Amino acid sequence: MQTDDxxxxxxxxxxxxxVMMLYVLGTQILMAWAMxxxxxxxxxxxWWCVPSLEPTVNGTSVNYLNNATSMVCPRPDNITCQFVFRxxxxxxxxxxxxxxxxxxxxPLITSIQMGGVLIGAFFGGQSADTLGRKWTFYISLALHAGFNLVAAFSTSWQMFAALRFLIGSMIGSLLVVHYPYFLEFLGTKWRPISSASPVWVTGVCIFALSSWLRPDWSHQHIILAALHVPxxxxxxxxxxxxxxxxxxxxxxEAEKVVDQxxxxxxxxxxxxxAQLLKEVAEEEERLRASGKKYTYLDIYRGWSICWKSLIIQFLWMxxxxVYYGISFGVGRLSGSLYLNIFLLAVVEVPTTAxxxxxxxxxxxxxxxxxxxxxAVSGAFGVAITTRTVSGEKQGIIINVLAMATKIGVGAAWCAVQLWSSETYPxxxxxxxxxxxxxxxxxxxxVAPFIFAMEGDDVLVPFVIVGSTMTVCGVLCLILKETKGQPLADSISKVNSGGQVEMVATSSDMEKAKI
Structure with missing residues (x-):
């Protein structure tokens, strides 16, 4: 508990x-945009599938720009068909x-990107605990900027997919290091602000505005790369x-940080x-003297931490x-694409706060x-609406219920995010x-493929969403509460029954005139 005091x-x-919030938590704007x-x-x-022999005006077929032929794929024997896009x-x-x-x-490119996030998260967590929070954070940030810039000049979808994988790996690394990096400088009472700050949402809203003003995938990558500079x-x-x-x-070095x-x-x-820092260091040195080096196995070593880790990881999955399934499937909702991206993000602001x-x-x-x-209520509400409401009203109701689902998922993730960090030393x-x-x-x-199912019908995707959120709601009641508990520094303080060992009380610190 010494560092908390x-x-x-x-x-x-x-x-x-x-200052830490501006420079560390502020990068969520970049991560949200890229993600x-x-x-x-x-x-x-x-789009229209236009036979190359059709008469054209400004390169577009006169006869095929109509609702009957809009977005209709060519027959297998039609080898002269060309795609014309609005x-x-x-x-x-x-x-x-x-x-x-x-x-x-x-959806494959999106899935490849998320695979990169997985790899980046895995290695970023190990790097941050070995190399340090700061070095891992800034190396990842620099590479993230570079990969986005190069992606803007992709010459094929294969090249673009490879770069989206690299961008994703840097997003994953940044995600796992930036949050604990900032959290470790906060007092117990203020820890929730790290997940309650609507920085991520702000990034999505800015992205929606930028896409509306400049609807070009290449330009969006260049703009994002430039935003890294500050x-x-x-x-x-x-x-x-x-x-x-x-x-x-x-x-x-630790004492110099205290001075700053x-x-x-x-x-x-x-x-x-100096004495307080020394006590923490000596306790950790005793563990290292026994040859202890921390790896991912340590978050499963001992039943008291293992079952927590498994539940936390299932909740995050x-x-x-659901969160990215709804986000990537925004094109399935009725109305303006840019407005829907904006609304799905901005509705999270009040609940996140x-x-x-x-x-x-x-x-x-x-x-x-x-x-x-x-989240469960909104998801099953969408599923019911698809079968009980018809006409124009259905689109509006589904949009509202989808936003309610996104609100619930986003806010729940904020709470689980904080909960997860407080569980580990x-x-x-x-x-x-x-x-x-x-x-x-x-x-x-998996998310990009969920909302690619069943064509324009959103019944199956939202039934899946409602079912998984129901299971998560039950599991979260099993985890132990961490509200008001100090952040443990040593792993030995967690494995003894799941309770944090109190090394020094607040009254002791007052007596020491801290």
Missing amino acids: LIQAVGSMSRFQV LMMSFAGTVPD QDKNTIANEWDLVCERNVFR FFSGWFIIPESLRWLTVKGRLD MCRYNKREKPSNT CLSM LTFFMNNKFGRRWTSFMFFVI TVTRNLGYGAANTTARIGGM
Whole structure:
């Protein structure tokens, strides 16, 4: 508990944490933009299959631009057919004719991207606990910018798919490192703000606006790459994680971080800072002396942490599948594509912010459960609407219920995200978070195909969504509550029955005049 008390003493949420939020949590804007790029780039403009011998006006067949022949695939014996697309937007579908028998390549590219996120999450978690939070974060950020820039100049869908895989791997790495990196500088009371801040949603809204203003897949990659530049200046401002430096025994560097926090927050440095850091380091040194090196196996070693890890990973997998399934399937909803992307994101803002207060008042378990109930209600509501409502009203009702489902899933994920990080100690926090992110990407790989099922009928996809969210709601009631508990630093503090060992109480710290 020493590092928790130390952070509380030098400011648990002040100017230093605001700077960290801008440079670390702020990169969620870039991650959200990159992650959901295919919700625009993978859509299909209206198209016609035009025989090459047809009379044309400005390159477009006169006889085939009608509703009867719109979006009708050519017969197998029609070898002269050419695809003509409406020019209102430029996506990978019209860039490389990904329709008809090539239609499967669009969800495949999205799935390949999510596979990259899986690989990146796996290696990013290990790297952050070995190389450090800061180095892993900035290396991933730089590569993410570079891959997006190169992707803008792809010359084939195969090249684009390979680059989307690389972009996905950097998204995965950033996802697993940026959240614990920021969380480790917050006091107990303020931890929910890390998941309640609507930064991700802001990124999606900006992406929707940018796509509307410049509906070109290549230009969107260039714009995204350029937006990385301001965040690189954070390298010279934000420090390595105080907790990570301490458990690694780099006490001089850890004390300099405390000095920096005191300067930013205008607090006096606790007189026994060095002693507190030394105690944490010595405890970890005792474990390392026995030859202990932390790997992903440690988040399953001992039943008390193993069953928690399995449930957390299942929750993340299902949440990812549903969240990205709805996001990538936005083209299946009625109305404007750009407006739907925007609305599906912006509706999360009030509920995401609400999770901060609900997590502190009701705890992580009941907050998650309540939002799972909303998601289940919305999903089955869509399924019922498809069979009981007809005409124009159906599209509006389905859109509203889909947004309600997205609200529930997004808010539940915010609560589960915080819950997951609090479950693991500092020495394996990134590993546990990385493993959860890894399983989430399995769900993300499946997501594009769920909403590609059954043509325009959304019954089956939303029945799947409602069923998986029901199971998640039940499982979240099994996990132990972490509200108000200090972040453990050593793995030994978690394996003894799942309770965190209290090394020093708040009253002890007051007596020490921290």
